[in-house]
Amino acid sequence: MTALVTTLVLGGARSGKSSFAEKLITDSGLSKIYLATATADDDEMRERIERHRAQRGEGWRTIEAPLDLVETLAREGRDGVVLVDCLTLWLSNLMHAGRDAARESQRLATWLTVSPGPVVLVSNEVGLGLVPETPLGRSFRDAQGRLNQIIAAAVPDVAFVAAGLPLWLKCSSSSTT
Template structure:
């Protein structure tokens, strides 16, 4: 159980369809308070629309929703009234790169704001560096950038979990 008097940040990583989001939602539910889902996805096709609808239905009506593909700092500050779930950092990075924004500065800003937040935040991200080396330069740049984002947020977070086949493994324990 997280007490709202002190901020708590958690990074949850894993492969595609590993159960990261469900584990994150369950973690937020244990924190109490009115949760907010910060969605970074931009629905671009019918398949993504179906995925987004499934996530919304699973969470239920008690969740607030902030849809913010770029300004994660603004979304975190504006929603600092209860626990937040940011899903996901990988899509956020994609959006920043497509917008040709300074993603390095943005991730450093997110990491830097974590200690100043009053309420917990759980980040979901994809672990993209476990596969083969991509064949093209753009995919390699994205993989490398995602690794930097994940490392930066993991360093700043109180706890880090790796989810494999729906099973969470704590890789960075928080303070006792």
């Protein structure tokens, strides 16, 4: 078992960030809560969600929270460690619902500073790729970058995962073992 503090895990698509986050939680020995932000709106996404469930294996309690992340964390995050997978889909859901993404991002960051237990948050780093062609794409990329910065500033540990390997950007605990 390792000590675990609230941690942001960043990376690109298929970088291994979710698997790394799951291992952090499994190695902690705490009870495991999976907070899913994805919605199964089509067959491909339903298959993707099923693959993630199978990969995680047994012992996870899954809660769906596509929009109300802070409220769900406040209600469910007292009895173990919560994996939020992922902030990128949560942000997309907020924007599609017409919610104020900047305000919701700040609410999340503020809540994380007083969280009663550890939370591991997975988020895509989208700023390393091409500039999106559309105004909506650029707006999303910018909002994602701001969200990642706000959360990284609020949490004790931040890891960047590439090719399945973590690079610790911010580390204040023994969770890197």
